[in-house]
Amino acid sequence: MRTQRQVVDYSLRKRAVLRELLAGRVGTYDVCDASPYLKNAARFHGEPTDERCPICRSENLIHVHYIYGDELKQSAGQARTLAELPVLAMTLREFQVFVVEVCLGCDWNHLVEQYLLGRDGLAGGADGGPEPGAADGDGSTSGSVRRRREAQR
Ligand SMILES: [Zn+2]
Numbered sequence: 001m002r003t004q005r006q007v008v009d010y011s012l013r014k015r016a017v018l019r020e021l022l023a024g025r026v027g028t029y030d031v032c033d034a035s036p037y038l039k040n041a042a043r044f045h046g047e048p049t050d051e052r053c054p055i056c057r058s059e060n061l062i063h064v065h066y067i068y069g070d071e072l073k074q075s076a077g078q079a080r081t082l083a084e085l086p087v088l089a090m091t092l093r094e095f096q097v098f099v100v101e102v103c104l105g106c107d108w109n110h111l112v113e114q115y116l117l118g119r120d121g122l123a124g125g126a127d128g129g130p131e132p133g134a135a136d137g138d139g140s141t142s143g144s145v146r147r148r149r150e151a152q153r
Pocket residue numbers: 053054055056057058059103104105106107108
C-alpha cells in the first residue's frame with residue numbers, strides 16, 4: 001500500500017513461539033487461544049491466505065486487520081477488510097494497522113506485523129514503499145514522522 005510506513009515485522013517472534021512449542025516448553029492450549037471475537041473478525045473481515053496453519057496444518061491462515069488511531073473515533077480497535085484500508089488511508093492522516101493471523105481450525109493466532117497508513121505518508125516524499133530499517137528510527141523520514149506524532153499529542 002502506498003502510504004504504508006513504519007512496518008514492524010513479528011515473524012521472528014512467531015518463529016520463537018513455534019520453537020518453544022516444538023520443544024514442549026509451551027502447550028498448544030497456550031498459543032491456540034483465539035477469542036470468539038477474533039474468530040468472528042476472521043470470518044467476516046478476514047483476508048484468506050495460502051499459508052497453512054503451522055500448528056494443525058489442516059486449515060489456511062486468515063489475516064485480520066485491526067485499526068487504531070485517534071482519528072478513527074469509535075471505529076478504533078475494529079477489524080477492517082484489506083480492501084477498506086486504502087480508502088481509509090486516503091481520508092485519514094494517520095492510523096495504525098495490526099495484522100493478526102488466525103486459524104479457524106485450531107484457534108492458533110499470532111501478530112504478523114504492524115504499520116502506519118494515512119495521507120501523512122504521502123507528504124514525506126517516500127515513493128519507494130517501506131524502507132528496510134524504517135522501524136528502527138535511524139532514517140530521517142521516520143524521525144520526522146516521530147516528531148510529527150509527538151507534536152500531535
Ligand atoms: Zn490450525
